[in-house]
Amino acid sequence: MEISYVRIDDRLIHGQVATVWVKTYDCNRIMCCSDEVAQDELRKQLVLQVAPPGLKAYIVPVAKAIEAFKNPKYDSFKTFFLFTNPTDVLRMVEGGVPFDLVNLGGMRYVEGKTQISPAVSVNEQDVDSLKKLSDLGVKLEMRQLVKDPKVDVIEKLQTMKLL
Amino acid sequence: MLAIIIGTHGYFARELLSTAEMIFGSSSNVKSIHLIPGKGVEDLVKEYEAALEELDTKDGVIFLNDLFGGSPYNAACRIAMQSDGYGVVAGVNLPMLIEMLSIQSNTEGISIVELTEKAIEAGKMGLNNFHRTLLKDSGEDEL
Numbered sequence: 337m338e339i340s341y342v343r344i345d346d347r348l349i350h351g352q353v354a355t356v357w358v359k360t361y362d363c364n365r366i367m368c369c370s371d372e373v374a375q376d377e378l379r380k381q382l383v384l385q386v387a388p389p390g391l392k393a394y395i396v397p398v399a400k401a402i403e404a405f406k407n408p409k410y411d412s413f414k415t416f417f418l419f420t421n422p423t424d425v426l427r428m429v430e431g432g433v434p435f436d437l438v439n440l441g442g443m444r445y446v447e448g449k450t451q452i453s454p455a456v457s458v459n460e461q462d463v464d465s466l467k468k469l470s471d472l473g474v475k476l477e478m479r480q481l482v483k484d485p486k487v488d489v490i491e492k493l494q495t496m497k498l499l
Numbered sequence: 500m501l502a503i504i505i506g507t508h509g510y511f512a513r514e515l516l517s518t519a520e521m522i523f524g525s526s527s528n529v530k531s532i533h534l535i536p537g538k539g540v541e542d543l544v545k546e547y548e549a550a551l552e553e554l555d556t557k558d559g560v561i562f563l564n565d566l567f568g569g570s571p572y573n574a575a576c577r578i579a580m581q582s583d584g585y586g587v588v589a590g591v592n593l594p595m596l597i598e599m600l601s602i603q604s605n606t607e608g609i610s611i612v613e614l615t616e617k618a619i620e621a622g623k624m625g626l627n628n629f630h631r632t633l634l635k636d637s638g639e640d641e642l
Contacts, residue, residue, distance in 0.1 A: 352522040355597055381634055389624065394642055404642050483524025 337405050337413040339434070345441040346420040348373065348395075352481060353418070353441075354388045360482050363416040366393040369401040369428060370420050398424050402431035422465040429472055438469065440478045440489055452496055453487070455480040463498050466490070501603045501614070502554040504547060505563045505591060506532040506571035519596045526600055528555055534571050543574035551578070559584040559611045561599060561618065563591040586611040588618045594625025 340363035345353060348368045358366065366387060373379050374397045387393035396404065401417075404410055405428075417435075419425050421443065429435055442455045449457035456478060458466070466489055470476055476489035493499040505512040512531035520526055530550040534543060551560065562575035567589035579585040588595070598621030599614075606614060 355594065356523055356601065359601065385629065385634060396642055400642065410642070481522070481524040 337407075337410045337415055340414045340416045341439065342417045342419070342425065342435050342437065343439040343441045344419045344422055344425060344443065346443050348383050348418050348420065349386050349393060354386060356482050357441075358388060358391060358416050361416060363414045364391065365413045365415045366391055366418065367401060367404075367415050368393070368395040368418045369398050369424055370395065371397040371399075371424075373420065374400075398427045399431070402428055402433055405433045422462050422469060425474075426465045426469055429469060429474060435474055437475045437477065440466075440476060441480055450496070450498060452492055452498070453478060453480070458493075458498070463493060466493065467499060500528050500555055501558050501599070501606045502551075502556045502560040503529040503563060503596075503599055503603065504532060504550050504554070504560060504575070505529065505596070506534070506543065506547065506575055507565040507591070508534045508569060508571065510535075511565055515591065515593060515596055519593060519600060522593075523597050523600045528603065529600070530554060532571065534569075540570045540574045540577070543571055544577055547574060547578050556584065558606055559586070559614070561611070561614055562587040563596060563599065563618065564589045565591055584611060586615040588615050588622075590619075590622060592622050592625055595619070595622035597621075 341361035343353070343357065349366060368383060373383065374395050380395045383395060384393050425435065425438055440456055443457055443462070445451050445457040449459045451457045466476060470490050478487040478489050478492060490499065505516060510533050512533055516526065516529060516531050530553065532543065532546050532550060562579065562585065564572040564575055564587065566572060572587065572589045575587045579587050595618050599618055
């Protein structure tokens, strides 16, 4: 399985992801990796049905995604990976999936989180996971829209005194 | 870079562009032209001509209009008779505009006629219906 791109976006496959991001980064599969969404049948159905025509989409628990990555049966996959949070991305990398760049696209604000950009809010666990990913050599770039400038996540967290 | 002129009744054009920018990001070499009460085809032709002066048109111009046969469309066709480099599409929707914005910088080797066809294709691909009885059995989507 080839890694086309990795994006953290808690809305998973939505408008601009389906129309712009997946076209910018060549892929033939979309894989949403989330234990939570994979077991929520209703949400799973709703996310899968907005996959762009011609692009097969999957929603699987993180452990299954790691297995599938290593399975030669899926060698022809060029996968656009989607996650709802950085902790799940960390689990994938620790599980042996070699992401070298992760795009931090969208994590909505909920009470208790700190907003670091119009589209991204983080809590302690998010920051911790981002730091661990960076320590493992994964480049972290914040960009909501494809045309936005790339912002280094670690630098941003340091500027905001979260790291 | 392809020039895009969106021409509609009312302010649909600029709102459509504004919405497209929420999805796509900032745009360039695009102009919105609006037919508001009191204006007619002649005014639109003049406004289109003024827009063509401002835009970079050496790679061609695509007019995206709302209604086939409406004044914005008719005025665009009048202009399009002046050059092979001008194409017109009626029935603009958001998916069509987003697609045109996406390919604006990469139209080398694609004729203006082909571009109008691509616009229509994108507009059609954007049409989709949903009803819970239409959902496929998710079993097919398992790994």
